[in-house]
Amino acid sequence: TDLKAQRNAKYSLSDPPNSYEDITTYNNFYEFGLDKGAPAANSGRFKPAPWTVTVKGEAENTGTFAFEDLIKPHPIEERVYRLRCVEAWSMVIPWDGVPLAAALKQFKPTSKAKYVAFKTVYRPDEMPGQRGRSLQWPYVEGLRIDEAMHPLSFLAIGLYGRTLPNQNGAPLRLVTPWKYGFKGIKSIVEINFTQKQPPTTWNISAPHEYGFYANVNPKVDHPRWSQARERKIGSGLFGSRVPTLMFNGYEQEVASLYRGMDLKKYY
């Protein structure tokens, strides 16, 4: 279905976005398989509706909420964001959704809420990848509360003005454009406000390779590959790599969140 989204120019790039086809056929969503084409091929049986999200932890307004009730109070925005994968490729994506801060504030987190943890749905009969053990299921992710409340943090429910396809994390997923793509947890069913830093799936899988913060940083290499440059998807056979920008180009907006932190240690 069509979403009536208003572009938020303040948080949108002027770069031309990748094609709908690129964005919906080249995905890392291990719940549906390991190949980039697997999510598009294997997510047909997944049912993103009806959908509920359970909210718990350090907040006043906890409980289980219908997807529609979560989204309805907020106007849908379009935001054209960069997406930088930790595998050193990138895209430009026109997301539709609501600011994460607005969504979280309706649950009235208390002063004890220092972090927000997210969980992906666990449905091995609809998600063939969850029957394998490539990662620990269900997928979990988390943000520091100030990161979550940052105006760039976004809950996407669509792209290109259409409802989010299953392979992109239907019906709602996280988008934090200054972080590597794997932070953008998909098909969220649980939001938990916590006092302590929550575990995150890729960090559990390979702690030396993937940190909690996962901020895009050309100066901190992944142990097995350089993060200094990236391949822009859609640049064709001879489009060479381009330099990766600090915080994926969102340095002005987010650098203050990490002032005084050693980003080599907190990668």
Place this chain on the structure above:
Amino acid sequence: MPSPTVIRRVFKPALFVLCAVPLLSVVWAAFEIGGASLGTNPVEKIQDTFGQWGLRLLVITLAVTPLRDWFGLPWLVQLRRMLGLFAFFYVVMHFLTWLLLDQGLYWSGILEDIAKRPFITIGFTALLLLVPLAVTSTNKMMRRLGKRWKSLHRSIYVICLLAVWHYYWQVKADTTEPLIYLAIVLVLLGWRAWQARPGRARTVLSRPVSNPEKHNLAANVTGNVSDNP
């Protein structure tokens, strides 16, 4: 046993065409012939295809001697040189794709990757080790090197292990496939070690050869590739 003519006129050309299929599939896809496509990330697709086939052909080359002995197919060895050279070809193409299309000849990045990223260091080492094998694959070089030829070409054992290791280390989460390759390589190497264990009657070495003159280079040795003297 097929006649030398059948091997030369039928088996070898057929194998050549078969080994060229992965290359042709990439070329077809690059020009989008018959609806083929390199997909959303064409450089990655090309690099993976060449790397996969380089590894597969290395392992197939390593399997020739065991298969010959298990199934009693002495003529199989005559196909080994072509298999090895195709393995080398795909490994070189894999490397060139990385150098030209992926890195775009960005030398500081390339040199840093080779020096600092273990999986690239390992892959590059395997490539370097393959060069002398390819260079000495001619009949002339075999004759010139004599017995040393065989010791030199035993480096394929190390190369195969390095290639699997290179693959294993670049996989992000699911290591099933590289581990399958590892198991196959270990079986092939383990069988050789078993054959070479001390005190074993050297039946393989004493197997009679139909035409000794045509196999002037220690022809009855396990590693004979002198298929076309």
